[in-house]
Amino acid sequence: MVPQVMLDPGHGGDDPGATGVDGLLEKDLNLAVALKVRAHLGRRPFFDCALTRQADVSVDLLKRSEMANADPANVLFVSIHHNGATDPRACGSEIFYQNRSPDSAAFAAILERQLAAKVNLPWRRTVFRLNAAGTADYYSVLRNTRCPSVIAEVGFVTCPDEAPVLRENWFQELVALAIADSVEQWMHHVWRGA
Numbered sequence: 480m481v482p483q484v485m486l487d488p489g490h491g492g493d494d495p496g497a498t499g500v501d502g503l504l505e506k507d508l509n510l511a512v513a514l515k516v517r518a519h520l521g522r523r524p525f526f527d528c529a530l531t532r533q534a535d536v537s538v539d540l541l542k543r544s545e546m547a548n549a550d551p552a553n554v555l556f557v558s559i560h561h562n563g564a565t566d567p568r569a570c571g572s573e574i575f576y577q578n579r580s581p582d583s584a585a586f587a588a589i590l591e592r593q594l595a596a597k598v599n600l601p602w603r604r605t606v607f608r609l610n611a612a613g614t615a616d617y618y619s620v621l622r623n624t625r626c627p628s629v630i631a632e633v634g635f636v637t638c639p640d641e642a643p644v645l646r647e648n649w650f651q652e653l654v655a656l657a658i659a660d661s662v663e664q665w666m667h668h669v670w671r672g673a
């Protein structure tokens with residue numbers, strides 16, 4: 480079986496995600512980057528690529544995990560997001576990975592290096608985040624997806640320095656290339672087959 484990565488463009492449809500400078504919508508950036516990642520990965524023969532949404536449509540959070548869990552070929556889940564904050568000084572990239580998943584943490588570390596090398600926004604943190612009870616991952620897609628999973632928050636749509644570049648095609652291409660190269664590295668060096 481050819482291993483598969485599931486790309487998950489966050490939000491969509493009636494859920495815009497964060498709204499930023501000049502009406503920039505997180506959901507549009509997430510989808511644009513995910514489609515570019517798929518274009519890069521489509522040229523690499525070792526693994527397949529699927530998406531939880533391919534258009535501006537609503538997809539339930541649990542459904543996103545179920546799509547990955549339902550396919551035995553799926554070995555990695557990458558949720559693509561952009562951040563928003565009321566404080567315009569909040570800027571930079573961050574990654575959340577699954578608690579107690581060394582392969583998830585390994586992908587997060589690879590992706591941090593790739594984003595730093597190709598994109599180089601200020602780095603905020605690469606962490607896992609637990610729910611209030613401290614018993615499970617805080618984020619639904621990390622908690623409910625069985626394979627190694629991360630959420631990449633590329634940058635802040637509310638940051639005046641970042642929003643203008645986040646919407647640029649050339650910048651989205653660099654982000655997509657960083658994600659695609661990370662997937663390839665992880666497949667070759669971390670994932671050991673099933």
Ligand SMILES: [Zn+2]
Nearest residue numbers: 489496560561
């Ligand atoms: Zn989001």
